Amino acid sequence: MNVSIIGGGSWGLALSKVLSDNGHDVLVYDINEKIVQKINDLHLCVQLDEYIPENIKATTNIEEIVNFSDTLLFVVPTKVLRFAINDVKKHLKTKKLFINAAKGIEPETFLRVSEIFNEMIDPKYLKGFVSLSGPSHAEEVIKGMTTVVAASSENEEDGLFVQSLFHNEDYFRVYSSLDLKGAELGGALKNIFALASGLIAGKGLGDNSRAALITRGLVEMEKFYKAYGADARSLMGLTGIGDLVVTCTSVHSRNYQAGFKIGHGKDLEETLNSMTMVVEGIRTCEAAYKYAQQHDLELPIIEAIYNVLFHKMDPNIALKSLLSRKVKSE
Numbered sequence: 001m002n003v004s005i006i007g008g009g010s011w012g013l014a015l016s017k018v019l020s021d022n023g024h025d026v027l028v029y030d031i032n033e034k035i036v037q038k039i040n041d042l043h044l045c046v047q048l049d050e051y052i053p054e055n056i057k058a059t060t061n062i063e064e065i066v067n068f069s070d071t072l073l074f075v076v077p078t079k080v081l082r083f084a085i086n087d088v089k090k091h092l093k094t095k096k097l098f099i100n101a102a103k104g105i106e107p108e109t110f111l112r113v114s115e116i117f118n119e120m121i122d123p124k125y126l127k128g129f130v131s132l133s134g135p136s137h138a139e140e141v142i143k144g145m146t147t148v149v150a151a152s153s154e155n156e157e158d159g160l161f162v163q164s165l166f167h168n169e170d171y172f173r174v175y176s177s178l179d180l181k182g183a184e185l186g187g188a189l190k191n192i193f194a195l196a197s198g199l200i201a202g203k204g205l206g207d208n209s210r211a212a213l214i215t216r217g218l219v220e221m222e223k224f225y226k227a228y229g230a231d232a233r234s235l236m237g238l239t240g241i242g243d244l245v246v247t248c249t250s251v252h253s254r255n256y257q258a259g260f261k262i263g264h265g266k267d268l269e270e271t272l273n274s275m276t277m278v279v280e281g282i283r284t285c286e287a288a289y290k291y292a293q294q295h296d297l298e299l300p301i302i303e304a305i306y307n308v309l310f311h312k313m314d315p316n317i318a319l320k321s322l323l324s325r326k327v328k329s330e
């Protein structure tokens with residue numbers, strides 16, 4: 001079947017390869033003409049410097065991408081999501097199934113991605129919404145390396161449809177889940193702890209501190225899940241602990257890389273200027289910190305990372321502030 005992909009960056013093209021390997025026809029839309037040209041002329045994913053199957057085509061024509069399929073997969077950074085939805089919605093004439101693979105929470109509204117879709121898309125064009133998430137770095141998926149993710153939707157049928165669309169017995173296993181909230185929160189929040197993990201590695205700390213970070217990070221994520229009304233059992237799944245572990249331990253994670261640079265003494269602006277790809281954890285950290293303040297949630301790690309990122313707190317002082325908190329029972 002036909003599938004439209006909005007966003008021809010590293011993750012959009014890695015997923016386009018999975019779909020193409022599964023026998024689907026894929027058209028990719030990107031706002032950047034150079035990226036579209038490289039896909040059409042060289043079959044190249046610029047961000048990863050990797051080739052993709054020749055049958056994957058790309059366009060800068062938004063009307064063409066909307067008309068190409070009734071299944072629209074969004075893979076743009078959450079910062080530009082509203083722009084992309086706005087462009088797409090102008091051309092909607094029939095109901096579409098929306099799939100999202102981006103990971104973040106909006107700092108101004110605290111909305112999850114599905115809530116942004118619900119707010120912006122007229123229900124007469126919204127067939128359903130599915131989140132595709134889990135421990136998955138584009139660098140590995142595009143090479144066909146074994147990866148396992150989850151398709152989460154409040155509508156079981158939609159989740160199962162997306163599961164069958166992406167599932168590939170050779171390298172891409174897809175579970176289905178009904179906990180959309182948990183999947184969206186897990187995918188977004190883990191990026192904050194990836195920044196923290198990079199930061200402590202940049203400071204020369206070791207595996208003990210990383211394991212502590214992942215464990216106590218899970219506790220902070222659980223508080224969030226409860227506050228948002230998500231199923232905390234999802235923390236034990238691919239979109240929870242699965243994604244948290246991969247992003248806190250892998251050099252492929254941009255959030256980890258950004259944290260590492262900050263740990264080495266670079267400030268936030270310098271760090272972002274040196275990175276070509278999106279670092280979602282920064283906006284999510286802002287959202288999580290503000291949400292915690294408003295809802296009286298005690299999230300010391302998130303608060304410490306927020307202070308390092310937004311108030312230029314010395315990471316050593318941030319670490320000291322965590323270690324010197326009043327001792328308590330686990």
Ligand SMILES: NC(=O)c1ccc[n+]([C@@H]2O[C@H](COP(=O)([O-])OP(=O)(O)OC[C@H]3O[C@@H](n4cnc5c(N)ncnc54)[C@H](O)[C@@H]3O)[C@@H](O)[C@H]2O)c1
Nearest residue numbers: 007008009010011012030031032084102103137138277278
């Ligand atoms: N890279 C990964 O391994 C990975 C894995 C899982 C999830 N994600 C998530 O996927 C999202 C995208 O990440 P990425 O790594 O592909 O980013 P990227 O920076 O590699 O690519 C983003 C692409 O979006 C395009 N774009 C920007 N604005 C647009 C618009 N208005 N309309 C259409 N295209 C637009 C850019 O030109 C770029 O090609 C992020 O939320 C990220 O957290 C990434």
